[in-house]
Amino acid sequence: MKPHSTPHNSELLELRDNIASQLGKQGVVILPPMDIEMSSRLLLTLGFHAQCCILDPWYNKGVGGVREDYDEFLPQLLRYVAPLSDHVFLWGFPEIVARFVRMLPEPLTLKCWLTWFYKNSPSRIRGWRSAQMTCLHLTTPKAVMHVENFLNDVQREKLQQGKLLYIPGPPSVIEESLLCGFVGRNEQTGHPSQKPLSVIEKTLLMATARGELAIDLMSGSGTTGEACMANERFAILCDISEEYTRIAEERLGVARIEVEESLLALLPSAEHRLPHEHVALPTKHPRPAVGRLQGHRNQLDLEME
Numbered sequence: 327m328k329p330h331s332t333p334h335n336s337e338l339l340e341l342r343d344n345i346a347s348q349l350g351k352q353g354v355v356i357l358p359p360m361d362i363e364m365s366s367r368l369l370l371t372l373g374f375h376a377q378c379c380i381l382d383p384w385y386n387k388g389v390g391g392v393r394e395d396y397d398e399f400l401p402q403l404l405r406y407v408a409p410l411s412d413h414v415f416l417w418g419f420p421e422i423v424a425r426f427v428r429m430l431p432e433p434l435t436l437k438c439w440l441t442w443f444y445k446n447s448p449s450r451i452r453g454w455r456s457a458q459m460t461c462l463h464l465t466t467p468k469a470v471m472h473v474e475n476f477l478n479d480v481q482r483e484k485l486q487q488g489k490l491l492y493i494p495g496p497p498s499v500i501e502e503s504l505l506c507g508f509v510g511r512n513e514q515t516g517h518p519s520q521k522p523l524s525v526i527e528k529t530l531l532m533a534t535a536r537g538e539l540a541i542d543l544m545s546g547s548g549t550t551g552e553a554c555m556a557n558e559r560f561a562i563l564c565d566i567s568e569e570y571t572r573i574a575e576e577r578l579g580v581a582r583i584e585v586e587e588s589l590l591a592l593l594p595s596a597e598h599r600l601p602h603e604h605v606a607l608p609t610k611h612p613r614p615a616v617g618r619l620q621g622h623r624n625q626l627d628l629e630m631e
């Protein structure tokens with residue numbers, strides 16, 4: 327990051343325009359490495375608002391960082407992102423995230439307890455072998471559920487004929503092999519805690535329509551970015567680690583944008599919000615969807631068919 331003197335609204339506006347313009351060109355913006363407290367404050371100050379936020383922190387077990395202040399840290403994470411997104415997906419071990427279900431900051435409430443079931447966890451433990459992770463699907467009152475993205479061809483046809491009495495949603499248990507285990511090598515980037523694309527994709531598609539925004543401020547290897555690129559959603563990513571930011575850049579073919587240090591230094595102290603409504607996103611996504619998920623068309627697709 328470049329050192330600089332005093333920041334002004336004009337610099338914030340310039341940064342906001344730069345982010346919006348990069349979204350229009352690449353679909354994904356990678357911020358320079360910073361703590362989620364700072365990145366969430368930055369996006370709020372600039373006026374970005376997302377439909378989907380993926381929150382996938384390290385846990386105090388397995389690989390990754392260990393935090394003494396864990397019980398305070400997790401609700402804090404939710405407070406950072408609650409004003410930024412309509413849907414928040416908090417990933418974690420069930421016995422850990424369960425403690426926080428009753429401590430959700432307003433306006434978030436629990437929409438669904440999702441389970442990711444993986445069969446192939448590599449382990450020499452004698453006894454129960456881990457095969458599940460939890461994702462708390464949290465929503466604000468404004469959140470829209472996009473169940474139409476999960477229709478298969480037959481259901482879509484019935485919907486068009488007016489014969490689908492209700493739109494069925496996907497199951498709350500997502501079955502997918504563990505990426506960092508023995509399979510999915512073609513997706514692996516070297517990040518020790520990378521989630522499979524198809525797992526993140528399901529949460530993204532439930533929360534967004536084509537052309538909407540997802541943020542992931544603990545983005546690791548950039549899985550959320552790849553899911554967004556594949557499905558014509560915009561993404562803003564950030565991670566505290568230089569090493570993982572580089573991995574995400576390489577994986578997505580997107581270079582991080584520059585942010586003046588002086589801008590960040592101003593943020594914690596001031597009520598510094600740009601006078602505006604939410605930032606308007608580009609009207610057109612630069613990358614066509616590759617349609618990886620079966621039957622994941624959204625309302626726009628249905629209307630066009």
Ligand SMILES: C[S@@+](CC[C@H](N)C(=O)[O-])C[C@H]1O[C@@H](n2cnc3c(N)ncnc32)[C@H](O)[C@@H]1O
Nearest residue numbers: 361362382384519520521544546547549566567
């Ligand atoms: C479980 S990994 C995320 C993996 C990611 N979902 C993927 O598929 O690659 C957690 C990430 O949070 C980042 N992280 C940890 N503490 C952070 C903080 N305070 N602010 C921002 N990122 C942080 C770590 O560097 C790590 O990459």
